[in-house]
Amino acid sequence: MRTTSADLHTLTGAYAVNALSDFERTAFEAHLTRCESCAVEVAELAATASRLGAAVEFAPPPQLRARVLAAAAETRQLPPHTARVPNPRRVRWAGGLLAAACLVAAVFVTVQYTQTGQERQLAQLSSEYSRFSDFLSTPDAKLVNGTAPNGATGTAVVSASRDEALFLAKGLPDPGADRVYQLWLIGADNDPQPAGLLDSRSAPVVVNGLSGVQKVALTVEPRGGSPKPTSDAVMAMPLA
């Protein structure tokens, strides 16, 4: 198992050379929408990295030219972006549940967007997305990663000042019929407290009340969840 925690602000270089995992990339891009100095630095570092790309020029096979041009002639271009929906700065967070719903929607839409190009959905939920980035741009937002033995990965965005964390998993195997993945918060007393079920194997979960919590763990439990873990953790991540 591998773990790390990092300040989002230091990821500009790794982002510019595409060295982040998909989840970290999504989280960092959301962070960028609110962090002007990061966005400027990323633009500069991306331009720098592309100089490295331009330095290894090599001509493609000539027959590809006609193929690409013919394909372009038959491909409809994306419509341009139109003026953005005004930023709902005056909308306050209405508690953890609403926040959870928004985060879930935002993350799902991001995934859907890249996978199926559902542009309209993205536009409709852009205001929720801005709340997601609001969370990610809190000054103390940290990324924590964990890896399960089967290669599944977990990522948590943790904000101590908001006392909240967003947990996402990727590549989890099917827990089996009538089984679910359950999240746990573990403090110094090593007594796991239930912190929510993963509705699907890739659904994000928002966790509140991080005071005294030292790590987050994931187990497989009977449908509906358990008051105490009934199996060994498939993944555990220190929050500190």
Added chain:
Amino acid sequence: MPERERALQSLQSTPRDVGPTADDLLPLVARGDEAAFERLYDVVSGSVFGLIRRVVRDQAQSEEVFQEVMLEVWRTATRFDPQRGGATTWILTLTHRRAVDRVRSAQAASHREDRAARLDPARPFDEVSEQVNGKLEQRQVRRCLSFLTELQRESVLLAYYQGYSYPEVASLLGIPLGTVKTRMRDGLIRLRDCMGVTG
């Protein structure tokens, strides 16, 4: 549309060997101009294919990714925003991401240990050194790379040319995850300052 006129003018008045730049052409491509796309292809295809081939290595897969990238440039040119950077950067950023996506998905299906064992961390810079000569801008890249510390250079080049994630780079170089992230950032910042890149 003055922008279009300017770009068309530059198409007509500049000598053939200088020609319009990607920055001139991409806004025209965004408006569905197939002739501009053809010229853009001639301007950028060498860099796009070279970068893909460098990361992906396999010729057949590189050709596949290349065609996907060029088509994506056509399809998403409408989303290019000149305020946020140059056209070449936009295209090569897209190119690099697709190339890395390809090696990561291929890697997920193969044995990581095998790959890591075949790797010599010193290789990327040697190969860059071989390829980077001749053109002025390539000499500049080479010169600027020489100002980086060894860890900075290897962190940046292993990620960029080999498509490795930062945990993979950390494992190859035997340094902590936090260190590799700062080395990537510091290395790119040093390159940026040396090349005079403004974003």
